[in-house]
Amino acid sequence: MKSIRFFTAFIAVIMFSFMTSCTKEEDKGPEQGDVTSFNQVKFFQNNIVQIDSLGNIVQRVNGTQLDPVNDTELYIGVENIEEAIEIFKSWFSPDTEIKAAVPSTADMKVELKDLNGKTQETVYFKAVDKTPTLAEVSFEKGSVIKYVSKLIFIKESAWPNNAQSPYYVGDFETHDTYEDGKQKWVCIKKAEPGQNGLMMYISSRSVSYGTKYITEFASPSLAKQASSILRKNWNSYVTYFQKAGRTLDGSYYWINDTHFPGIYAIRLSDGDIDWFDIVFRDPYKHYIQIRTFGIVE
Amino acid sequence: MAFSFLNRESFDDCNYFALYNRYLGILRVFYYVTNSATTGSEYSFEVDLGSTSKDNKFPFYHSLAYSIPLNHTSLSNTVNMLGKGINSKFTFKSFFSPYIAMTSTALSKGWTAFDINASAYSPADKNWLTSGEQIHIACRTISEKSITLNGTLSANISGKYSSAEHSASASSGVSSMLSTLGGILGDVRNSSLAAINKQVTGSPVDVYFYYAGVACNVASFAYDFLTQNKYAENATDSMPGKIEMSMTGDIDLSGYITSFSSNLLTPITLTGSTILNTNKSSNFGKGVWNLASDPVVYVVDDCILGDVRRFSMTVNGDGTYGCTDADDYHLRMVSFLDPTSIKLNINTEIFPDVSDVTVTCNYGVYPDVKKGHTSKYVSLLSLDRPTVKISDGQANSVYKSGDADNKLKYIQASHTDFMSKVFEETKDNCKLIKQKDANYSYYGKLVNCEGKNFIMSPQLYFPIKKTETSILLCDGEMPDFVVLVNVSFKSDGRTYIFSQRFLPQIKLIKGNEVKTKYQDLVAYKTASESKSAINSLQNKSSVGVKHPHGAACIQKTLDILKKITE
Numbered sequence: 001m002k003s004i005r006f007f008t009a010f011i012a013v014i015m016f017s018f019m020t021s022c023t024k025e026e027d028k029g030p031e032q033g034d035v036t037s038f039n040q041v042k043f044f045q046n047n048i049v050q051i052d053s054l055g056n057i058v059q060r061v062n063g064t065q066l067d068p069v070n071d072t073e074l075y076i077g078v079e080n081i082e083e084a085i086e087i088f089k090s091w092f093s094p095d096t097e098i099k100a101a102v103p104s105t106a107d108m109k110v111e112l113k114d115l116n117g118k119t120q121e122t123v124y125f126k127a128v129d130k131t132p133t134l135a136e137v138s139f140e141k142g143s144v145i146k147y148v149s150k151l152i153f154i155k156e157s158a159w160p161n162n163a164q165s166p167y168y169v170g171d172f173e174t175h176d177t178y179e180d181g182k183q184k185w186v187c188i189k190k191a192e193p194g195q196n197g198l199m200m201y202i203s204s205r206s207v208s209y210g211t212k213y214i215t216e217f218a219s220p221s222l223a224k225q226a227s228s229i230l231r232k233n234w235n236s237y238v239t240y241f242q243k244a245g246r247t248l249d250g251s252y253y254w255i256n257d258t259h260f261p262g263i264y265a266i267r268l269s270d271g272d273i274d275w276f277d278i279v280f281r282d283p284y285k286h287y288i289q290i291r292t293f294g295i296v297e
Numbered sequence: 298m299a300f301s302f303l304n305r306e307s308f309d310d311c312n313y314f315a316l317y318n319r320y321l322g323i324l325r326v327f328y329y330v331t332n333s334a335t336t337g338s339e340y341s342f343e344v345d346l347g348s349t350s351k352d353n354k355f356p357f358y359h360s361l362a363y364s365i366p367l368n369h370t371s372l373s374n375t376v377n378m379l380g381k382g383i384n385s386k387f388t389f390k391s392f393f394s395p396y397i398a399m400t401s402t403a404l405s406k407g408w409t410a411f412d413i414n415a416s417a418y419s420p421a422d423k424n425w426l427t428s429g430e431q432i433h434i435a436c437r438t439i440s441e442k443s444i445t446l447n448g449t450l451s452a453n454i455s456g457k458y459s460s461a462e463h464s465a466s467a468s469s470g471v472s473s474m475l476s477t478l479g480g481i482l483g484d485v486r487n488s489s490l491a492a493i494n495k496q497v498t499g500s501p502v503d504v505y506f507y508y509a510g511v512a513c514n515v516a517s518f519a520y521d522f523l524t525q526n527k528y529a530e531n532a533t534d535s536m537p538g539k540i541e542m543s544m545t546g547d548i549d550l551s552g553y554i555t556s557f558s559s560n561l562l563t564p565i566t567l568t569g570s571t572i573l574n575t576n577k578s579s580n581f582g583k584g585v586w587n588l589a590s591d592p593v594v595y596v597v598d599d600c601i602l603g604d605v606r607r608f609s610m611t612v613n614g615d616g617t618y619g620c621t622d623a624d625d626y627h628l629r630m631v632s633f634l635d636p637t638s639i640k641l642n643i644n645t646e647i648f649p650d651v652s653d654v655t656v657t658c659n660y661g662v663y664p665d666v667k668k669g670h671t672s673k674y675v676s677l678l679s680l681d682r683p684t685v686k687i688s689d690g691q692a693n694s695v696y697k698s699g700d701a702d703n704k705l706k707y708i709q710a711s712h713t714d715f716m717s718k719v720f721e722e723t724k725d726n727c728k729l730i731k732q733k734d735a736n737y738s739y740y741g742k743l744v745n746c747e748g749k750n751f752i753m754s755p756q757l758y759f760p761i762k763k764t765e766t767s768i769l770l771c772d773g774e775m776p777d778f779v780v781l782v783n784v785s786f787k788s789d790g791r792t793y794i795f796s797q798r799f800l801p802q803i804k805l806i807k808g809n810e811v812k813t814k815y816q817d818l819v820a821y822k823t824a825s826e827s828k829s830a831i832n833s834l835q836n837k838s839s840v841g842v843k844h845p846h847g848a849a850c851i852q853k854t855l856d857i858l859k860k861i862t863e
Contacts, residue, residue, distance in 0.1 A: 073848070074587070116305065164605065164606055165605075168605060168606075168607060168608045168609060168622070169608070169609065169620075169621045169622050170608075170609035170610070170611070170695060170697075171609065188621075189621075190625075192620055231622070231765075231766060232621060232765075232766070232767075232768060233619050233620075233621040233766070233767050233768045234766045234767070235611070235613075235619060235766070235767060236619025236620070236621060236768075237619075237621075238610040239611040239619065239693050239695065240609075240695065242693070242696055
């Protein structure tokens with residue numbers, strides 16, 4: 001609740017200060033703009049463990065705790081090193097530069113920067129030839145990325161149980177939504193060992209952002225991930241959401257991040273994230289919520 | 298002696314004579330080349346089995362890429378079965394690799410020889426000798442320039458060739474080469490000679506066979522597993538000698554022959570009267586054995602197997618289904634060979650005391666050969682290749698695996714649950730293998746037989762089409778199933794073994810038919826284990842046919858059928 005109040009106050013301050021200084025129509029500026037740079041730390045963080053503005057855990061996104069006494073070492077099951085590399089690369093925002101740490105090896109080094117371009121943390125991917133471990137992800141500082149100290153890719157066949165995903169692509173689940181009560185969410189990705197599945201909700205009606213809270217909307221990280229998944233079989237997902245009574249199309253959907261004077265929205269059909277001016281304008285859009293789930297016995 | 302044109306003044310340079318081995322069904326034709334003024338760098342013998350009568354080609358059906366059972370009595374003979382680039386208006390035209398003793402790759406002066414496989418049993422009422430049917434034999438040369446390769450070559454090949462007692466020309470491999478390039482031409486050789494030699498001599502094969510086609514190798518392999526009596530066919534080729542090669546990389550030699558020329562050698566035409574004028578009691582044309590009808594492979598039409606507890610797909614209404622995780626679901630059809638459909642004829646005129654007849658049969662696929670490689674035969678023989686429809690639902694609906702009204706009942710069963718013990722299948726040596734140029738795959742064990750991969754009793758997957766914006770599961774498509782049949786019998790104190798490959802009739806079954814078939818196969822297994830006859834010779838009902846290895850071969854099928862009929 002604290003986070004909601006905090007953000008509401010933040011938006012109110014923004015709106016007040018600009019509405020008093022800009023009164024003419026021509027001073028409003030563009031309605032929307034490209035988002036070309038991201039808070040790379042936040043983007044990465046929310047792809048591993050999603051946190052709120054106060055740093056509290058919202059939900060785990062990737063990685064599973066296998067060691068009962070160490071809850072920051074997270075494991076991910078993969079078939080081979082190539083899959084590990086593909087997953088690792090998917091955790092970073094589009095503007096993040098992924099470098100080879102050691103030439104002609106799979107090892108990688110990624111510097112995570114804030115919006116000012118200042119490096120906040122360095123992430124290392126190292127291939128490990130020690131069955132069943134295929135690769136490890138570690139951090140230089142270790143304190144910037146929260147709730148995770150190491151990510152370990154292991155062979156899926158070595159996963160310690162035979163648990164399966166509780167939901168499969170196309171499954172519906174009735175669950176609480178931000179403001180629509182209990183509604184049908186659609187499974188867009190099944191859970192796998194160490195890789196959480198995704199349930200997505202598209203709001204029943206388009207809403208004006210200006211007076212709404214945003215923390216429960218999908219993070220850019222998850223929204224990007226969702227877009228990537230949806231695009232692989234777009235028409236099928238259109239049908240699934242249709243069956244759930246929702247419309248999945250090429251429009252922009254509200255997600256959870258800001259870029260003054262606007263709020264982020266994602267076009268799921270191509271993954272483009274733009275900001276939309278909510279200070280001087282009042283656009284209406286559907287919002288999306290995404291939550292994760294793991295495998296179960 | 299089958300025939301001779303030697304010393305006939307009217308046939309200048311027509312120096313042919315031939316011997317027929319009635320026990321093997323092999324016509325060995327010898328020719329003395331007097332004029333070497335030919336074009337092209339390699340040569341082979343083209344045997345055109347004629348076109349006047351549709352019913353009298355039975356003796357030669359084993360010489361084709363896929364043998365043709367006796368139920369096909371009236372086949373169209375205008376189908377060009379030889380592939381693109383070959384100018385043929387006849388159905389049955391094959392190319393035979395010559396035996397040659399010269400090192401030159403071009404046709405040279407001296408003796409050359411080749412074999413025509415005439416071992417397919419011919420019923421008395423289809424007697425070739427009295428039919429007036431003709432066989433045309435011509436020597437054909439080919440130039441390297443006239444071959445067009447569509448494929449790619451990326452490989453490192455190193456090795457050595459050492460000749461046997463008689464040095465061999467590289468051109469003796471021309472039939473193999475044509476086979477590869479034409480996609481269908483060259484698999485005309487069979488295994489009878491090799492197999493019989495082994496059995497008769499009682500020792501492992503230690504010579505290099507002229508007839509060591511794929512059918513032989515694959516079928517023999519199956520037999521080896523069952524008998525635990527390993528062949529030593531480690532260097533078979535179509536020439537006397539041995540090639541030791543190490544190869545790395547991928548070779549794709551798909552392509553076609555753009556021109557094909559004759560030469561100055563005199564072609565000959567054989568008729569029954571030609572043979573009978575040489576030997577009035579000739580057995581040529583009567584053959585040795587054949588199947589009475591097409592083997593049957595069943596595909597269950599109301600069942601879909603998968604690895605996950607449940608799943609859903611969107612129905613597009615055009616035989617495709619939106620299925621994002623199709624790869625992970627391992628959605629498969631159930632197919633199996635009905636071994637009781639193997640019905641045998643053996644020439645009891647040649648083998649009047651035939652006894653101890655056994656059959657070993659299996660089916661499988663060549664995953665590395667382009668999809669559709671059997672289609673011309675399938676078309677010729679009018680074999681059914683049905684489609685397994687997943688849903689009859691309307692477009693934009695959703696197929697949920699648990700729904701009671703699904704056309705196909707979904708059954709969770711991991712693809713790794715079903716392994717053939719007799720073929721030593723394990724999770725380590727089985728894998729998912731895609732069919733070349735197709736959207737479907739198999740789960741099974743790759744067997745490398747003389748360079749061609751084969752999968753015995755594969756688990757067949759529903760096709761998956763992928764584009765940038767869609768992952769679609771498709772209605773079940775029938776692959777190029779091939780049935781391998783090994784036959785052994787005793788006569789006059791000797792044991793004979795033959796092997797050929799056939800194309801199956803594919804039939805869809807569902808519901809109670811599946812349960813009935815399962816019970817039939819359980820009974821078959823019992824009969825096999827107790828060494829009882831499964832059926833009898835079709836042309837001599839007093840002789841029983843046993844399937845001593847049937848119980849072992851059918852185990853995997855029974856495991857699957859038990860699962861789906863529970």
